[in-house]
Amino acid sequence: MRRPIVIANWKMNGDMRFTRRLLQDICKSWNGVHEAEVAVCPPFPYLAATQMLLEQTNIYWGAQNMSDRDNGAFTGEISAEMLNELGCKYVLVGHSERREFQRESSELVAKKFKKAVESQLVPVLCVGESLEQRENEQTYDVIARQLLKVVDHCGLDMVAKGIVAYEPIWAIGTGKSATPQMAQDVHSYIREILGPEGDQIRILYGGSVKPDNAEALFSQKDIDGALVGGASLKAEDFVEICRAAE
Numbered sequence: 001m002r003r004p005i006v007i008a009n010w011k012m013n014g015d016m017r018f019t020r021r022l023l024q025d026i027c028k029s030w031n032g033v034h035e036a037e038v039a040v041c042p043p044f045p046y047l048a049a050t051q052m053l054l055e056q057t058n059i060y061w062g063a064q065n066m067s068d069r070d071n072g073a074f075t076g077e078i079s080a081e082m083l084n085e086l087g088c089k090y091v092l093v094g095h096s097e098r099r100e101f102q103r104e105s106s107e108l109v110a111k112k113f114k115k116a117v118e119s120q121l122v123p124v125l126c127v128g129e130s131l132e133q134r135e136n137e138q139t140y141d142v143i144a145r146q147l148l149k150v151v152d153h154c155g156l157d158m159v160a161k162g163i164v165a166y167e168p169i170w171a172i173g174t175g176k177s178a179t180p181q182m183a184q185d186v187h188s189y190i191r192e193i194l195g196p197e198g199d200q201i202r203i204l205y206g207g208s209v210k211p212d213n214a215e216a217l218f219s220q221k222d223i224d225g226a227l228v229g230g231a232s233l234k235a236e237d238f239v240e241i242c243r244a245a246e
């Protein structure tokens with residue numbers, strides 16, 4: 001049984017006031033016992049406030065990135081241990097915005113994944129193709145390459161301790177989501193690559209998930225939830241997506 005999960009990625013948005021308000025609004029609408037798991041990934045400076053506000057709730061939190069190193073002269077980096085101290089359960093690794101703007105390679109992403117698991121964090125490995133790659137029918141090659149880098153570096157046992165998020169780059173922040181069938185096809189391919197371990201690994205879809213398309217996406221057999229950007233900045237919309245996952 002794979003427990004559905006919806007994770008918010010707030011990226012570099014909001015200020016302290018906005019973040020507190022958003023957390024309080026989400027908590028209010030998501031109290032009690034739920035079948036789906038919910039987590040939020042605020043910007044680094046708001047993780048301590050997030051920890052204080054969520055500690056006694058049923059909502060988890062995580063970071064949007066971390067270093068592959070333990071400590072030392074790495075200006076501007078944040079270690080897995082620091083995230084542990086802030087009570088993080090999850091950490092995103094390999095988000096396409098980091099692969100693109102920070103030039104993160106699949107090798108580095110694999111090292112971060114390993115460091116996260118070794119540090120008792122649950123990495124959420126993001127993979128996805130660009131529009132050009134999709135149009136050139138390279139989607140499956142790209143996904144396999146990104147995924148196998150991590151499998152080769154960490155082994156399937158370790159990969160099974162994380163979560164995979166399929167996020168087609170052309171769908172992120174564009175309002176143009178993949179159709180449920182398109183997403184399902186890639187999710188089932190990912191599960192196939194992951195072999196026998198694949199059955200227990202949660203695979204999330206990300207890319208313009210909104211209250212009006214969440215249910216159709218979640219009804220697909222290999223879609224176990226979502227990684228949500230834009231729509232997670234509005235408590236009402238985010239909670240509606242979380243409800244659709246149950």
Ligand code: PEP
Nearest residue numbers: 172173206207208229230
């Ligand atoms: C994301 O960046 O992880 C994402 C899914 O963004 P959006 O929901 O805004 O497309």
